[in-house]
Amino acid sequence: MRAHLGDQLVVESPATGIARRDGEIVGLHHEDGTPPYDVRWSDTEQVSLVFPGPDAHIRHIGHGTPPSGQEVWVASGAAPAFGGAPGAGDIGRRVAVERRRRGLSREETAGRARMSPDYLTYLEEHPADPTLATLVRLADALGTTVAALRGGGADLPPSQGHALLHPHLRDLGPEECRALLSTHGVGRVAVTAPDGRPAVVPVNYEIVDDAIAFRTAPGSVPAAAVGTDVAFEVDHLDEALSQGWSVLAVGPARAVTDPDAARRLAGGAYGEPWAGGEREMWVSIRPTRLTGRRISPGP
16 A cells, blocks of 8 residues: 555445545655555544554545655655645645735634644645645635635636626725735836836835835836836735725835845845845835725625
8 A cells, every 4th residue: 555645545344335434644654655644534634643454545636656856745753755746835835825814823724624733734834735625624714715725816817706796895094005005015016117118017015114115126127116206006806705905005216225224124024026136226115195995795
């Protein structure tokens, strides 16, 4: 008997051959995939160490032959195992991002999804291919969709869903706009590019002392914001519920030239710019006008 992470262990009745219990294999203890396994049972969501008997068999979940050197998580103290579904780990990263965006701890999320906090930790930090039932519970706990956790709409533009039957559109006040701005790390800045053409480009940003700050490279399109009044926009759309919000900030942009101020910005940054490369020029936008709108279901 050999298994990969994500395969199912099925225990059948010796008399009828009907499945009595099944669970997802979430931990391997041997490099070759032989027992024992850490199994998360579908009926209790508890993880236990299992030495399968003659009434058990493995249901493989389409892993195929693992490429040489592809590592997946194994139990503490065991040698690295091999396997995992294509793109393994992407779901866990999306779960972690959505959980943090909603301000939930792992314990709170696990409780909502009726699963072990240890398994959620494993899912977020290691390659995994959770079952559909697990994804359904996680999506419900995080207020999102299974498709979103799987990244099914990653290459599609937003607003492919249906419009609300009775939408309610309201303007947001400055304080609510500031609060929403502070929850995001990617926005769009509208500038006049060096070639004289209008451009809108996404940037990773921080909120520091009510100012919007982002890193870029001298001579780049975002750097053209310096010395001009620019528009900066962030938004969030919930495709499943056809609702969301947007915030627009308008104000002058300047280069952060003080070395100490630039170091403070770099030290407090939550991450590196997605575009990569040398981006050591900080640009700060001090909003003089802050507006926003939210669309939600009507009464």
